[in-house]
Amino acid sequence: MENLINVDYSEAFNVTTITLNRPEKRNALSSQMIQQLHQAIDQLHNNPHTKLVIIKGAGEAFCAGGDLSEFHGDLTQPEALAMLEPMKSVLWKLTTLSVPTVAWMNGLARGGGMELASACDFRFVQSGSNYGFTQGQLGISTGWGGGTLLYERIHNQDAYYWLVKADVREADQLIAIRFAQGVFSYNDYIWESGLITPFLNRDIEQLIHWKQQWLQQFDLQMLKTRMDDEVESCSYLWVSEAHHQAVAQFFNRK
Numbered sequence: 001m002e003n004l005i006n007v008d009y010s011e012a013f014n015v016t017t018i019t020l021n022r023p024e025k026r027n028a029l030s031s032q033m034i035q036q037l038h039q040a041i042d043q044l045h046n047n048p049h050t051k052l053v054i055i056k057g058a059g060e061a062f063c064a065g066g067d068l069s070e071f072h073g074d075l076t077q078p079e080a081l082a083m084l085e086p087m088k089s090v091l092w093k094l095t096t097l098s099v100p101t102v103a104w105m106n107g108l109a110r111g112g113g114m115e116l117a118s119a120c121d122f123r124f125v126q127s128g129s130n131y132g133f134t135q136g137q138l139g140i141s142t143g144w145g146g147g148t149l150l151y152e153r154i155h156n157q158d159a160y161y162w163l164v165k166a167d168v169r170e171a172d173q174l175i176a177i178r179f180a181q182g183v184f185s186y187n188d189y190i191w192e193s194g195l196i197t198p199f200l201n202r203d204i205e206q207l208i209h210w211k212q213q214w215l216q217q218f219d220l221q222m223l224k225t226r227m228d229d230e231v232e233s234c235s236y237l238w239v240s241e242a243h244h245q246a247v248a249q250f251f252n253r254k
């Protein structure tokens with residue numbers, strides 16, 4: 001099977017890097033990639049030395065979201081719900097992972113790509129790139145639980161407005177709204193970046209404690225229910241004419 005998800009463990013740093021490897025499609029997530037993401041995250045539990053997980057994209061993009069050609073056909077509401085569930089499960093696993101997670105957003109992200117980033121504990125963005133929860137422009141809403149997680153990452157009023165506005169924003173705007181915790185340049189080498197160094201300088205026991213402390217803020221059952229509700233709502237919007245027209249417009253754009 002094609003390696004659409006690459007997993008690299010650094011012995012030197014005790015860090016596992018998961019790379020979305022479909023650059024020709026701006027790392028748009030297909031069902032096969034989502035399946036491989038599940039496997040990659042499940043494998044993390046087999047390596048007790050991993051103290052940080054970094055998610056990044058291959059090529060010039062971080063992640064263009066769900067695969068519009070695969071997921072956005074004429075699905076019924078139940079079919080849409082079933083199609084959305086697996087990636088919601090990936091976001092849940094990432095959110096509740098026992099060690100810190102970083103989204104190294106080395107290029108543009110749209111829609112579900114932003115939801116994937118919202119499931120990470122920290123987000124670092126690339127100067128000159130742009131990012132947006134653009135599902136609203138497609139006649140739908142966030143559909144993997146990442147909208148729920150956005151409310152836990154930035155001020156709730158800002159989260160609500162971004163989801164409604166569904167606009168694309170520059171790296172510095174993501175810092176201003178506190179969605180991102182740092183900005184790096186195009187040719188910054190991740191291991192030499194001052195953004196990652198603090199994690200490298202800490203022991204796994206410290207990092208596990210801080211992650212546990214973060215998660216203890218939440219009623220995790222309520223958080224999961226909110227994510228479930230989000231996905232179900234999106235599945236009803238899936239069958240809207242606005243959604244079908246928006247997807248057709250994308251593929252007829254050239």
Ligand SMILES: CC[C@H](C(=O)O)C(=O)SCCNC(=O)CCNC(=O)[C@H](O)C(C)(C)COP(=O)(O)OP(=O)(O)OC[C@H]1O[C@@H](n2cnc3c(N)ncnc32)[C@H](O)[C@@H]1OP(=O)(O)O
Binds near residue numbers: 025066108134144
């Ligand atoms: C729950 C999550 C939610 C869902 O699944 O419902 C979503 O994530 S909905 C999808 C949200 N994402 C988008 O709407 C992004 C759509 N893509 C774009 O706006 C642009 O492609 C962009 C800005 C990501 C990149 O633009 P650029 O000019 O750099 O490249 P191209 O547009 O020429 O694209 C290159 C190549 O990639 C294919 N592509 C890009 N995005 C997707 C996607 N989301 N699904 C499938 N394929 C995608 C694009 O079609 C081009 O392929 P090619 O064969 O070369 O025509």
